[in-house]
Amino acid sequence: MAKNTSSNVFRTLDVDQYNEDNYKEDNDSTDPAALGPNDTLITSLLAANKPVEALTHLLSGATLGIKDQAARTASLTLAMRVLMAIKASQIDDAVAQLDNENRDVLMKFIYRGFEVPNEGSSAHLLVWHEKVFTVSGVGSIVRVLTDKKRV
Amino acid sequence: MAAAVQKFGPGGPIQCHAWSADRQAIALSHNDKDVMVYQQTGQKGWKETSRLDQHDLRVTGIDWAPVSGRIVTCSQDRNAYVWVKEQNGTWRHTLVLLRINRAATCVKWSPEENKFAVGSGARIISICYFEEENDWWVAKHIKRPLRSTITTVDWHPNNVLLAAGSTDFKVRVFSAYIKDIEQKPAATEWGAKMPFANLMAEFSNSLTGGGWIHSVSFSADGRRIAWVGHDSSIVVADAGMAMMKLKTNFLPLLTVTWISPSSILAAGHDCVPIVFRVDPSGKISDGSKLEEDKKVETPITANAMRMFRNKDRVGQELLDSKLATTHQNQITEIRILRGSKSQAEAVSTTAGDGKLCIWHLRDLATTFEDLKL
Numbered sequence: 001m002a003k004n005t006s007s008n009v010f011r012t013l014d015v016d017q018y019n020e021d022n023y024k025e026d027n028d029s030t031d032p033a034a035l036g037p038n039d040t041l042i043t044s045l046l047a048a049n050k051p052v053e054a055l056t057h058l059l060s061g062a063t064l065g066i067k068d069q070a071a072r073t074a075s076l077t078l079a080m081r082v083l084m085a086i087k088a089s090q091i092d093d094a095v096a097q098l099d100n101e102n103r104d105v106l107m108k109f110i111y112r113g114f115e116v117p118n119e120g121s122s123a124h125l126l127v128w129h130e131k132v133f134t135v136s137g138v139g140s141i142v143r144v145l146t147d148k149k150r151v
Numbered sequence: 152m153a154a155a156v157q158k159f160g161p162g163g164p165i166q167c168h169a170w171s172a173d174r175q176a177i178a179l180s181h182n183d184k185d186v187m188v189y190q191q192t193g194q195k196g197w198k199e200t201s202r203l204d205q206h207d208l209r210v211t212g213i214d215w216a217p218v219s220g221r222i223v224t225c226s227q228d229r230n231a232y233v234w235v236k237e238q239n240g241t242w243r244h245t246l247v248l249l250r251i252n253r254a255a256t257c258v259k260w261s262p263e264e265n266k267f268a269v270g271s272g273a274r275i276i277s278i279c280y281f282e283e284e285n286d287w288w289v290a291k292h293i294k295r296p297l298r299s300t301i302t303t304v305d306w307h308p309n310n311v312l313l314a315a316g317s318t319d320f321k322v323r324v325f326s327a328y329i330k331d332i333e334q335k336p337a338a339t340e341w342g343a344k345m346p347f348a349n350l351m352a353e354f355s356n357s358l359t360g361g362g363w364i365h366s367v368s369f370s371a372d373g374r375r376i377a378w379v380g381h382d383s384s385i386v387v388a389d390a391g392m393a394m395m396k397l398k399t400n401f402l403p404l405l406t407v408t409w410i411s412p413s414s415i416l417a418a419g420h421d422c423v424p425i426v427f428r429v430d431p432s433g434k435i436s437d438g439s440k441l442e443e444d445k446k447v448e449t450p451i452t453a454n455a456m457r458m459f460r461n462k463d464r465v466g467q468e469l470l471d472s473k474l475a476t477t478h479q480n481q482i483t484e485i486r487i488l489r490g491s492k493s494q495a496e497a498v499s500t501t502a503g504d505g506k507l508c509i510w511h512l513r514d515l516a517t518t519f520e521d522l523k524l
Contacts, residue, residue, distance in 0.1 A: 023298055023299055023319070064359050065359070100398055104398065136400055137399075137400025137401065138383070138400060138401065138402050139383035139384075139398055139399045139400040139401055139402075140398075140400070142362075142381070142382060142383040142402065142403055143362075143382045143383060143384075143398065146360065146361070146362035146381050146382045146403075147357070147359040147360040147361065147362075147382060148320075148359070148360030148361075149358075149359040149360050
């Protein structure tokens with residue numbers, strides 16, 4: 001008895017997978033080649049001082065539910081660049097141009113941006129959050145929390 | 152403004168309720184294992200006439216059949232009981248063996264009241280009907296392709312098709328045709344062949360996941376179904392698999408019902424019923440609440456001592472935790488009180504604050520011009 005009580009290797013065993021009632025999710029394969037928005041296009045738009053268009057491209061092209069962590073981080077970095085590039089005064093127009101689907105995706109990016117704060121990013125994101133919230137209301141925040149496919 | 156607000160005794164949140172056929176009696180459960188039956192006395196009074204306490208765990212669903220007068224209740228103790236009122240006014244219960252190994256979540260009588268459907272956490276829907284020869288209720292199971300808890304069921308007017316919403320973010324339409332007790336149904340828009348447990352249609356709430364389905368409702372003609380999900384959305388779909396989804400700006404809705412061929416009433420965590428209009432192509436327009444936000448009284452000349460005391464104790468000057476709506480907690484169920492799904496005139500709502508409110512839709516239609524019913 002004394003020998004195996006000190007070992008806690010058993011704690012790493014996932015017993016739930018052996019339960020026959022286990023809910024297995026639909027494995028939708030997101031084609032890795034059809035990845036996110038076009039990086040070069042967005043970077044060129046940012047350089048050409050057209051951040052609002054870059055935002056539209058970013059949101060329409062964003063794919064949700066990608067499993068690859070590196071791809072997700074890359075897409076987040078790109079999104080942060082675009083969001084920071086748009087000045088506070090331009091945010092209202094930018095949000096008004098988006099449709100409901102894109103606003104939901106934007107809200108998801110905003111919350112992901114909150115998770116990895118850089119210098120001064122959170123303050124700017126808070127302004128974004130407030131502007132999107134006035135248009136989309138609590139519903140968009142609920143969708144950030146309930147949608148299984150994260151951005 | 153809700154026409155009538157009623158609190159029943161000291162009880163807690165009301166999980167579910169059902170009206171008798173004459174609307175003089177109501178059966179409800181205060182989030183515990185008993186079902187209380189209250190009878191209306193006089194103009195405003197309600198008297199408790201019976202307490203149906205056979206269940207061992209929390210009662211999750213109650214339904215009262217209008218024609219036969221039978222009540223069916225289901226509970227987390229994996230049982231369902233059918234209650235029949237005797238001549239002397241007491242209720243006699245019959246246990247229904249659902250043969251499930253998890254809690255039952257919802258129950259509904261079929262339109263002709265010869266069977267009822269029980270959804271459960273065992274990933275099974277039990278369709279129960281009465282077998283004359285053995286004098287007991289028999290349950291048949293719908294198992295495939297259900298993979299998760301059923302949260303809500305609703306019958307099609309033809310007494311055969313059943314819509315079920317589940318926690319795997321999908322709504323499915325099944326056939327619940329029992330050949331022992333009924334004729335073969337005619338073909339509908341949902342399909343012609345309807346053997347028992349046949350999956351007629353399956354709808355996914357959202358491509359991005361979508362949240363649990365909280366409530367589903369067939370329209371009065373059975374051509375369309377509406378459901379609400381936890382992603383704050385309301386969806387209308389029809390037999391041709393066309394799905395129109397509206398992502399609302401409100402908090403998630405918990406219960407939904409059709410009140411006319413072109414409008415839906417839904418309510419949930421926002422504590423107020425909301426009406427959505429559906430145009431013939433199925434497009435849902437933004438909802439309008441049934442009551443305006445009541446201005447919560449903030450005293451202008453606040454008592455100075457109270458203000459500082461609150462600031463010290465709670466951190467804010469005024470205690471303003473009262474909501475600006477009639478209900479103070481999420482609305483758990485809407486029932487049509489007068490009228491039917493094709494023309495509802497009054498609905499009742501119960502909520503987590505223990506109140507039952509009655510809303511007269513006709514009067515409200517005149518108050519709000521944009522609330523066209």
